[in-house]
Amino acid sequence: MELHQLTIHELQEKIRSGSVSATQITESVFSRIDAVEERVHSYIRMMKEEAFAAAAKADENIKKGDIKPLTGIPIALKDIVCTKGIATTCGSHILHNFVPPYNATVVEKLTDAGALFVGKTNMDEFAMGSSTETSWFGPTRNPWDLERIPGGSSGGSATAVAADECIASIGSDTGGSIRQPAALCGVVGMKPTYGRVSRFGLIAFASSLDQIGPFTKDVEDCAIMMNVLAGYDPKESTSVPTEVPDYRQFAGRDIQGWKIGIPKEYFVEGIDPEVNAAIQKTIAVIEQSGGQCVDISLPHTQYCVATYYIIAPAEASSNLARYDGVKYGLRAADVRDLLDMYKKTRMQGFGAEVKRRIMIGTYALSAGYYDAYYKKASQVRALIKRDFEEAWKKCDVILTPTTPTPAFKIGEKTDDPLQMYLSDIFTISANLAGIPGISLPCGFTSGGLPIGVQFLASHFEEGKLIQIASAYEKNAKIEKRRPAL
Amino acid sequence: MEFEIVIGLEVHAQMLTETKIFCGCSTKFGGAPNSHTCPVCIGMPGVLPVLNKKVVEFAMKMALATNCEINKSCEFARKNYFYPDLPKGYQISQYAYPLAEHGHISLDVNGEQKKIGITRIHMEEDAGKLMHDEHNPASYVDLNRTGVPLIEIVSEPDMRSSDEAADYLRRLHEILVYLEICDGNMEEGSFRCDANVSIRPMGQKEFGTRTELKNMNSFRNVQRALEYEIKRQQYLVENGETVIQETRLWDDAQGATNSMRSKEEAHDYRYFPDPDLVPILVDDAWVEKIKKDLPELPLAKRERFVNDYQIPAYDAGVLTADKALANYYEEVVKLCSQPKAASNWIMGDVMRFLNEEKKSIRECPITAKSLADMIRLIEEGTISGKMAKEIVEDMYKTGKSPQTIIEEKGLVQITDEGELIKSITSIIEANPGQLADYRGGKEKLFGFFVGQVMKATKGKANPQLVNDLLKKMLAG
Ligand SMILES: [Zn+2]
Numbered sequence: 005m006e007l008h009q010l011t012i013h014e015l016q017e018k019i020r021s022g023s024v025s026a027t028q029i030t031e032s033v034f035s036r037i038d039a040v041e042e043r044v045h046s047y048i049r050m051m052k053e054e055a056f057a058a059a060a061k062a063d064e065n066i067k068k069g070d071i072k073p074l075t076g077i078p079i080a081l082k083d084i085v086c087t088k089g090i091a092t093t094c095g096s097h098i099l100h101n102f103v104p105p106y107n108a109t110v111v112e113k114l115t116d117a118g119a120l121f122v123g124k125t126n127m128d129e130f131a132m133g134s135s136t137e138t139s140w141f142g143p144t145r146n147p148w149d150l151e152r153i154p155g156g157s158s159g160g161s162a163t164a165v166a167a168d169e170c171i172a173s174i175g176s177d178t179g180g181s182i183r184q185p186a187a188l189c190g191v192v193g194m195k196p197t198y199g200r201v202s203r204f205g206l207i208a209f210a211s212s213l214d215q216i217g218p219f220t221k222d223v224e225d226c227a228i229m230m231n232v233l234a235g236y237d238p239k240e241s242t243s244v245p246t247e248v249p250d251y252r253q254f255a256g257r258d259i260q261g262w263k264i265g266i267p268k269e270y271f272v273e274g275i276d277p278e279v280n281a282a283i284q285k286t287i288a289v290i291e292q293s294g295g296q297c298v299d300i301s302l303p304h305t306q307y308c309v310a311t312y313y314i315i316a317p318a319e320a321s322s323n324l325a326r327y328d329g330v331k332y333g334l335r336a337a338d339v340r341d342l343l344d345m346y347k348k349t350r351m352q353g354f355g356a357e358v359k360r361r362i363m364i365g366t367y368a369l370s371a372g373y374y375d376a377y378y379k380k381a382s383q384v385r386a387l388i389k390r391d392f393e394e395a396w397k398k399c400d401v402i403l404t405p406t407t408p409t410p411a412f413k414i415g416e417k418t419d420d421p422l423q424m425y426l427s428d429i430f431t432i433s434a435n436l437a438g439i440p441g442i443s444l445p446c447g448f449t450s451g452g453l454p455i456g457v458q459f460l461a462s463h464f465e466e467g468k469l470i471q472i473a474s475a476y477e478k479n480a481k482i483e484k485r486r487p488a489l
Numbered sequence: 490m491e492f493e494i495v496i497g498l499e500v501h502a503q504m505l506t507e508t509k510i511f512c513g514c515s516t517k518f519g520g521a522p523n524s525h526t527c528p529v530c531i532g533m534p535g536v537l538p539v540l541n542k543k544v545v546e547f548a549m550k551m552a553l554a555t556n557c558e559i560n561k562s563c564e565f566a567r568k569n570y571f572y573p574d575l576p577k578g579y580q581i582s583q584y585a586y587p588l589a590e591h592g593h594i595s596l597d598v599n600g601e602q603k604k605i606g607i608t609r610i611h612m613e614e615d616a617g618k619l620m621h622d623e624h625n626p627a628s629y630v631d632l633n634r635t636g637v638p639l640i641e642i643v644s645e646p647d648m649r650s651s652d653e654a655a656d657y658l659r660r661l662h663e664i665l666v667y668l669e670i671c672d673g674n675m676e677e678g679s680f681r682c683d684a685n686v687s688i689r690p691m692g693q694k695e696f697g698t699r700t701e702l703k704n705m706n707s708f709r710n711v712q713r714a715l716e717y718e719i720k721r722q723q724y725l726v727e728n729g730e731t732v733i734q735e736t737r738l739w740d741d742a743q744g745a746t747n748s749m750r751s752k753e754e755a756h757d758y759r760y761f762p763d764p765d766l767v768p769i770l771v772d773d774a775w776v777e778k779i780k781k782d783l784p785e786l787p788l789a790k791r792e793r794f795v796n797d798y799q800i801p802a803y804d805a806g807v808l809t810a811d812k813a814l815a816n817y818y819e820e821v822v823k824l825c826s827q828p829k830a831a832s833n834w835i836m837g838d839v840m841r842f843l844n845e846e847k848k849s850i851r852e853c854p855i856t857a858k859s860l861a862d863m864i865r866l867i868e869e870g871t872i873s874g875k876m877a878k879e880i881v882e883d884m885y886k887t888g889k890s891p892q893t894i895i896e897e898k899g900l901v902q903i904t905d906e907g908e909l910i911k912s913i914t915s916i917i918e919a920n921p922g923q924l925a926d927y928r929g930g931k932e933k934l935f936g937f938f939v940g941q942v943m944k945a946t947k948g949k950a951n952p953q954l955v956n957d958l959l960k961k962m963l964a965g
Contacts, residue, residue: 207534212764325578326532369759
């Protein structure tokens with residue numbers, strides 16, 4: 005095994021024993037990037053110089069015995085996370101030259117934990133998409149099949165981990181943007197509880213739904229990353245000052261006597277038969293591991309996608325108003341007056357999907373439509389939340405497929421937004437309810453594409469997700485495959 | 490036809506907090522363009538607002554001072570529109586759930602108390618400022634003011650004349666300044682007013698079509714604009730034309746209002762709850778705490794001055810119009826125990842000196858103690874009222890105490906009876922003719938003798954004592 009193929013906990017052991025240096029790990033990761041990046045296109049921008057400088061510093065610290073949870077670990081950041089002095093584009097032309105004068109809180113936390121940054125990963129423009137095809141910088145390809153999409157919007161962060169172009173990465177999840185690409189790329193991805201990980205410095209798509217989370221190679225790494233990321237941030241008003249447990253201690257515990265809810269609304273027509281088969285197998289493994297599967301109902305599931313596609317675009321239409329060409333980012337040339345500057349800047353700066361969502365959101369908030377759309381959607385959202393409250397009376401966690409199908413072909417759904425939107429059908433509810441979710445590999449299709457299973461838990465119960473995911477990971481004994489790049 | 494005038498006012502008052510409403514930047518007026526800014530208030534991507542609790546407390550003070558009900562829960566909403574001085578493309582304000590509602594203040598209208606309803610008070614952030622280059626086709630944006638906290642105070646359409654409107658504004662202004670939550674500076678925009686005005690035939694229940702007036706930066710201009718607009722609307726109606734619902738800008742130089750935008754051109758602000766901020770929960774304990782810390786308000790102070798100091802309502806009104814002046818007055822009274830004399834001296838000489846130099850009481854060179862000392866010296870007979878007039882002017886010019894001035898100028902009143910008797914005796918001896926005439930019934934000559942004594946003593950004789958002694962001695 006080469007260094008870039010290892011997990012955080014494996015590398016940490018080697019660092020502690022002195023058998024490898026941070027510089028060696030970094031070299032290994034960048035040689036891997038040199039070998040595969042051209043084909044996968046995980047990254048918008050490499051941070052090679054910064055990474056090696058940080059690795060050298062890490063090695064000094066290691067010598068002094070100062071080893072933190074992520075010391076010497078190369079991590080990739082979705083280009084939606086602000087990095088001081090490093091361009092942060094959000095996958096958009098309108099921010100192609102934007103250099104933030106501040107770090108996102110998660111960047112500060114990762115730095116404090118010893119991590120070093122490999123680069124900024126590709127994403128759907130402003131995180132609006134499920135395939136990483138809407139990036140201004142071109143699409144990212146699925147390492148398991150380069151003709152296919154990696155999922156999105158955090159496609160680059162998922163492929164960077166899947167293709168061993170980093171050890172772990174950071175994504176953001178507004179309607180499934182971590183869990184869906186994690187499933188399609190065969191890695192572990194967690195969307196924490198809303199308010200658990202600081203959103204400060206995360207470029208907003210839909211503020212009431214956005215949440216930052218990790219992509220990792222296994223569940224234990226997910227726990228290690230969550231230990232670093234989670235916690236109250238006074239810079240964010242919606243951050244919650246709830247105590248952060250040591251997530252790592254949940255890994256390896258059994259799930260004897262747990263009740264696992266299987267929501268009937270998530271097992272309907274349209275699920276790919278191979279996905280369904282893999283999920284049925286997963287249920288069997290969970291039961292063999294001591295869990296008891298119970299049928300539950302989340303009756304408002306059918307309204308999730310519609311609700312989401314009112315609330316998210318409404319918030320986005322307002323969040324993206326600041327990109328007007330006045331202060332930073334793109335400003336269109338040759339304009340007649342202020343209105344012309346606004347129009348041309350936004351016309352040239354935003355891609356089609358972003359424009360579509362701004363228009364939907366603007367419409368949904370307009371006088372005369374607000375009550376029928378935004379207000380109604382907010383009311384339905386409350387009902388969706390209540391569905392989960394009811395469910396927790398019957399079960400500890402909920403198990404669902406992460407996606408209805410494995411990765412689809414590049415270009416297959418770009419002309420059919422509705423089909424594209426439906427690829428998030430199983431992940432959206434967690435964002436609407438604000439609850440945590442995790443996706444992890446649960447098998448492969450006959451064509452060799454990864455399949456993911458999703459576990460959901462109640463607010464601030466990330467520990468439970470780590471516990472069941474690690475129990476499943478241990479007992480399922482899914483063969484370790486690597487994409488043949 | 491006789492018309493009834495209907496006026497409602499929207500006041501924006503800048504809160505005197507040290508820092509902005511959603512970031513740590515200074516709220517100081519002026520400063521180099523964009524020097525009081527940070528990523529949060531200039532609307533950079535990914536940054537988030539954190540509410541300055543002081544703003545809520547200041548707004549609560551105003552709400553309590555205007556008899557509003559404070560809502561147990563309120564929320565911030567985004568008001569969406571594009572303008573270069575609005576860096577996020579939305580203003581964080583309050584919409585469906587404001588901080589406070591259903592208040593009122595009282596005005597004195599022709600001797601009667603009239604209640605003017607306050608519809609709501611809400612918090613919001615201010616926008617920046619555009620500067621246009623006169624020589625180039627370019628504009629610049631200064632975001633120093635962006636995010637400075639404001640409260641908006643919306644009245645009911647309860648005012649029936651421009652006088653009432655001006656009076657309402659003065660009362661609001663007075664309360665804000667008393668609460669020390671707003672400096673009230675209209676030129677710098679700390680206190681701004683928009684007016685909604687309409688007219689309707691006397692007796693008609695329905696409101697007429699209203700226009701909204703903007704850009705009036707003094708009490709006088711608010712009144713002028715309203716008067717102009719009322720006349721304009723009357724002219725339209727009397728000539729069979731219709732008033733159009735629109736926003737009109739007051740032009741000070743022109744003395745007229747001009748159409749800015751019609752109802753059709755009005756923005757759709759697409760308000761919705763700001764997802765970056767959580768609802769503000771106000772419990773009774775918090776309200777009680779703010780209530781306890783409220784200072785005495787102008788109206789209460791006025792009543793107390795009339796009752797406790799037995800001064801006329803008019804005096805109380807003048808003295809309490811400015812909190813610092815009221816404090817000065819009370820300090821003087823405390824030191825000399827003569828409320829009426831204190832009021833007379835302050836409202837007379839002291840305020841005349843200050844007005845001549847356009848100064849406020851804070852800049853007055855005469856300390857409360859000096860003024861109190863002077864009043865006491867008159868009372869004790871050490872100086873005469875006439876001397877005091879001269880002394881107080883010197884006190885204002887030099888800032889010296891009355892004692893120092895009296896000593897330097899040798900102005901002490903002669904109250905020594907023996908000395909005065911000596912002086913009167915020699916005057917009587919020197920004017921035997923006048924004495925005979927006086928005793929013969931020419932009582933007018935009494936004044937002549939007083940004058941002689943004063944002349945001989947260089948005006949320093951205690952007038953009362955001179956009177957008493959002369960009466961006795963002239964009678965023989
Ligand atoms: Zn600021």
